[in-house]
Amino acid sequence: xxxxxxxxxxxxxxxxxxxxxxxxxxxxxxxxxxxxxxxxxxxxxxxxxxxxxxxxxxxxxxxxxxxxxxxxxxxxxxxxxxxxxxxxxxxxxxxxxxxxxxxxxxxxxxxxxxxxxxxxxxxxxxxxxxxxxxxxxxxxxxxxxxxxxxxxxxxxxxxxxxxxxxxxxxxxxxxxxxxxxxxxxxxxxxxxxxxxxxxxxxxxxxxxxxxxxxxxxxxxxxxxxxxxxxxxxxxxxxxxxxxxxxxxxxxxxxxxxxxxxxxxxxxxxxxxxxxxxxxxxxxxxxxxxxxxxxxxxxxxxxxxxxxxxxxxxxxxxxxxxxxxxxxxxx
Numbered sequence: 001x002x003x004x005x006x007x008x009x010x011x012x013x014x015x016x017x018x019x020x021x022x023x024x025x026x027x028x029x030x031x032x033x034x035x036x037x038x039x040x041x042x043x044x045x046x047x048x049x050x051x052x053x054x055x056x057x058x059x060x061x062x063x064x065x066x067x068x069x070x071x072x073x074x075x076x077x078x079x080x081x082x083x084x085x086x087x088x089x090x091x092x093x094x095x096x097x098x099x100x101x102x103x104x105x106x107x108x109x110x111x112x113x114x115x116x117x118x119x120x121x122x123x124x125x126x127x128x129x130x131x132x133x134x135x136x137x138x139x140x141x142x143x144x145x146x147x148x149x150x151x152x153x154x155x156x157x158x159x160x161x162x163x164x165x166x167x168x169x170x171x172x173x174x175x176x177x178x179x180x181x182x183x184x185x186x187x188x189x190x191x192x193x194x195x196x197x198x199x200x201x202x203x204x205x206x207x208x209x210x211x212x213x214x215x216x217x218x219x220x221x222x223x224x225x226x227x228x229x230x231x232x233x234x235x236x237x238x239x240x241x242x243x244x245x246x247x248x249x250x251x252x253x254x255x256x257x258x259x260x261x262x263x264x265x266x267x268x269x270x271x272x273x274x275x276x277x278x279x280x281x282x283x284x285x286x287x288x289x290x291x292x293x294x295x296x297x298x299x300x301x302x303x304x305x306x307x308x309x310x311x312x313x314x315x316x317x318x319x320x321x322x323x324x325x326x327x328x329x330x
Contacts (some may be wrong), residue, residue, distance in 0.1 A: 033296040036303055037325050040318035041068050041308060047315060053083035054317070060086065062319030064093035065326035068310045079105055084115035088152070091121035095128045104128060110134045115140050116149040124156040138165075143171055149182040150175070158187025158221075166191055168248035175286050186218045197226050205234045209247045213254045220258035230261055231255045236267055246279055260292035268293055275305065282315035283308065291320025292327070 029039035041063070048059035060078045063071035078090030079102070091109060094102055102125075109122035111134065120141050123134045141153040150172075157165040169188050175181040182203075188196030200222065203215035216235050219227035235255020253274060256267020258286035274282050287305055293299065305317030 004171065007216050015080035026145055028144050030225070030297070035114065035297055036299045036306075036319055037296070039303070040321035041066060041070055043314060043318045044231060045070050045074055047311065048077070050311070053081075053085050054312075056081065056086045057085070057089035058087040058315055058319075062095050062315060062322055064096045066322050067326075069330070071322075077120060079109070084113075084118050086112065087118045088121045090292050091118060091125050095121065099125075100129050101165075107131075110137075116144055116146065117152045120149065120153050120156050124160065137195050138200070142168065146179050147177045150177070150180045154180065154183035154187045158183075158190040163190065163191050166193055171330060182214060186221075189218060190221045197222055201226065209251065212251055216251070216254045216258055218259035219255075224262045224264075228259065228264060231259050231262075232264075232266055235259070236270065246282065248279070249274060249282050250285060253282065253289050257285070257289040257292055265293055275301070278314050280308070280310035283313045284308070287313070287316040287320040291323040294320075296325055296328050 042205065044059045044062050048056050048063075050056055050059075056078065060075055061158055063074050075090050075093045075097070078086050079094070081087050081090065087109070091106065094106065104123045104127050110119055110126055113119050113122065119134075120138065123137060126133070137158060138153055141149050142157070144150050144153070154169065154172075157169060166188060169184050169191075170193075172184055173181070173188075175184055184198050185199050189200045200215050200218050204210045204219055204227075206212055206215075212234075216231060219231055219235075232255075235258070236252055239245060249270075252267065252270045256270045259265075259267050267289060271286045271293065274286040275284065275290075277283050283305060290302060299321045302317045302321055305313055306321075308314050308317065
């Protein structure tokens with residue numbers, strides 16, 4: 001009886017195997033896309049252990065949109081990191097993820113972290129899960145003696161999306177530090193202040209490359225009817241007669257990424273054309289732009305960059321792939 005039973009099981013398994021449908025091309029494409037995503041997350045997970053704090057922070061920022069458990073582990077570890085820039089990135093990532101289980105950790109960070117910038121990020125994260133107990137602290141940090149703290153406070157106030165912060169931000173518009181003043185203007189623009197939006201557009205079409213690029217990145221957060229035309233007509237414009245080649249390409253790629261965030265693919269050719277640019281910065285910017293344009297089945301376009309000789313390009317490609325999947329799941 002035992003052998004008869006085993007024979008019957010063997011026949012059943014054979015029948016089931018023979019009856020199973022062959023994977024379709026669509027199934028194979030989905031598996032390839034998932035494999036690419038797994039490579040990207042694994043790369044970011046490994047590089048998150050770098051001895052270089054900005055690299056650890058970059059990896060956390062890249063993983064903040066991912067639902068993969070490995071991303072959560074990297075972000076949780078970042079909250080305990082000895083370097084403030086990593087804790088700041090982790091707290092900002094937690095704000096994006098609205099992680100209720102981490103609320104006790106964030107409450108402690110919001111009141112006792114040695115870095116004011118980290119406290120600001122923790123307050124932002126708590127606010128995103130409905131806890132506004134420490135919001136008044138942001139008025140103090142916007143007047144900090146540390147420019148980085150002031151800049152990060154302005155950034156957070158703009159990202160919160162609450163127009164009630166406009167009077168506080170306007171009271172600091174005469175800020176002496178250029179970077180902080182830009183963040184205040186950007187925050188006001190994100191909150192809908194028309195004068196600030198015009199200031200951002202003026203910078204986006206200025207003749208100063210850094211101002212141009214910083215402003216074009218902010219344009220992604222402005223209303224489409226305000227930002228699209230400058231991005232198309234100035235950002236994607238051909239290289240000017242006196243413009244350095246790489247500077248022009250950088251401008252075009254940043255404009256392409258912002259346009260993609262505004263649901264326009266008009267800069268797609270610029271991005272694909274620069275995936276093999278000799279300049280690693282431009283390869284990275286091309287990857288970031290495509291991260292806002294492609295769907296998971298197209299993520300293989302970025303697989304070569306996961307093995308790029310430049311690790312910053314690898315991280316950019318991995319971040320773009322993670323973002324492609326996150327966008328598809330929204």
